[in-house]
Amino acid sequence: QVTLVESGGGSVQAGGSLRLSCLVSGVPDSNNCMGWFRQAPGKEREGVATTYRNGGGKYYAHSVNGRFTVVEHKVDNTLSLHMTSLKPEDTAMYYCAAGVDRDGLGCPGFRRTDFEYWGQGTQVTVSS
Secondary structure, three states, X not given: OOEEEEEOXXXXXXXXXXXXXXXXXXXXXXXXXXXXXXXOOOOOOXXXXXXXXXXXXXXXXXXXXXXXXXXXXXXXXXXXXXXXXXXXXXXXXXXXXEEOOOOOOOOOOOOHHHEEEEOOOEEXXXXX
């Protein structure tokens, strides 16, 4: 059974930092890409940061590049998202996901259809 459980969300003032964590269990080795997506009220779910598993490349949305860092921790089977210099526009529900990138485009391109496993989400609220 595959489970992805996010934690670490909360409320923070603009300029602050948060660290999200995703506890990963049962994801098949064939799932070569993991990442974080977010969805704000009234908006579509968008990719934030992805990484190929086992030391592969990392990719960031333009809006978070330089502020967010995604890290896969093999020791404790977690995927973290370190968020700094947070802005009110970062307010959203953040989801952890795992999937299979078969053509080298899905992971860098945050192609949602490649991601078959999703967590329930953790809320991040940034106030001005």
